[in-house]
Amino acid sequence: MPDMEYLKRATEINPEVIANRRYLHQHPELAFDLDNTVRFVKEKLTEMGYAPADCGDHGVVALAGGRKPGKCILIRADMDALPMKEESGLEFSSLTDSAAHTCGHDTHTAMLLGAAKLLKEMEDEIPGTVKLMFQPAEEMGTGAENMLKAGVLENPHVDASFGIHIFAAVPAGVLVYANGPMLSSCDVFEITVKGKGGHGSMPNDTVDPIMVGAHILTALESINSREIAPDSFGVLTVGCFQSGSKFNIIPDTAFMTGTIRTFDSEVREFMKKRLTELAEGTARAYRAEATVSFPTQICAVITDKDVARIVGESVAAAVGAPRVIGNFKPIAGSEDFGYITSEVPSTFFGLGGCPTDYPAYPQHSPNIRFNEDAFPVGVAAYVSGAIGWLQSQAKEA
Ligand SMILES: [Zn+2]
Ligand SMILES: [Zn+2]
Structure with a gap:
């Protein structure tokens, strides 16, 4: 297909992409509980002539091509929604109050189904x-890892990959990508301080976990301000600090949870190590005990410069160079596609999905809307990026 044909064909099938997206939007499902979503995706793929296969817990894989010799490139969409009530006022809003596609993963799934249709043709x-x-x-930050463990990168072996995420704050139809770090790692930490509860009037008989927790919180602030080099990037946020129930009771325990985000694996390991040492050591100094765990650990999305350049140039040729911006500044958001980028040379695109007649709400806002006119650019990017990279490898071979 000549380069500009991808966008033309993607525009022609956009009514179907929109219909699929609106169905998924009305029927959001959470985390790994994607029975209906997976049924829908497999049904659509089967109708197109694919033989979709299950991969891990509610993951789906389908293969296009393979008739000509060449390498294998993976293109990815995520399918899960968020546990919240939608307030967008859209006529095709979520039919349940307990889940909503406020991160736009419904659009990713619909665009990848659109790409599947073009690839089949x-x-x-x-x-x-x-x-x-x-x-x-x-x-949850665990879906990509689950598919990785289930062998998504084998049979056939995957040589390169990329994903796309829509952003309501970026002008519709603009694509951005980075050379190197694009999205930060995200390590969720939990700190439990175990003290000794008792009466508020007799603190000398207790070990107050609220006081100890407050000292830990303050100590953690020193990692960024005193221990990380000024040109290194690291964010440490405690987002939740819970303890106690009544004014005259010193509780037994205090609990803190938050995130560490970085672009560099050395900085990442250093911050996790120092957080653990400061929490445990501070607690010990005050006769309490702290236990630290990292229940969710997401790698940074780091793009490979060759894959980013080749895929970026192929996409630019297909959707028009002015709308593709290649020197995107890394941001501190996270994406579990980082698990894939840490295994395979990859790239990643942000796709602008800002509405023209409605405010641009941040991702995860209950009010968020995405511009459906951006979908043909996403579909064309998936197809042209994949084909362009495969062609570049065929030339080299
Ligand atoms: Zn999200
Ligand atoms: Zn998302």
Whole structure:
């Protein structure tokens, strides 16, 4: 297909992409509990002539091409929603109050289904294989890892990959990507301080975990201000500090949870190590005990400079160079696609989805809306990026 044909064809099928997106939007599901979503995706893929396969817990994989020899590139969409009530006022709003697609993963799934349709139409021409990855539980930070463990990168072996995320704050149809770090790692930490409860009037008989927790909180602030080099990036936020129930009771325990975000694996390991030492050591100094755990650990999304350049140039040729911005400044948000980028040379796009007649709400806002006119750019990016990279490898071979 000539370069500009991708966008033309993606625009022609946009009514179908929109219909699929609106169905998914009305029927959001959470985490790994994606029975209906997976049924829908597999049904659509089967109708197109694919043989979709389960991968891990509610993940789906389908293959396009493979008729001509060549390498394999993986393109990915996530499928899960968030546990919240939608307030967008859209006519196709979520039919439940307990889940909503406020991160736009419904649009990713619909765009990847659109890409699947285009790839099927040109299947004989694909110089290698395109692996379509429909992923669960991105918002938990565990879905990509689950599919990784289930072998998503094998049979056939994946040589490169990329994903797309829509952003309501970026102008519609603009694509951004980075060379190197794009999105930060995210390590969720939990600190439990065990003291000794008692009466508020006799603190000398107790070990007050609230006081100890407050000292830990203050100590953690010194990691960023005193221990990380000024040109290194690291964010440490305590987002929750809970303890106690009544004015005259000193409780037994205090609990804190938060996140550490970085772009560099050395800084990441250093911050986790120092957080643990400061929490445990401070607690000990005050006769309490702190236990630290990291229940969720998401790698940074780091793009490979060659894959980013080749895929970026192919996409720019297909959707028009002015709308593709290649020197995107890394941001401190996280995406569990980082698990894939840490295993395979990869790239990642942010797709602008800002509405024209409605305010741009931040991701996860109950009011958020995405601009459906951006979808053809996303579909064309998936297809042209995958084909362009496969062609570049065929030339090299
Ligand atoms: Zn999200
Ligand atoms: Zn998301």
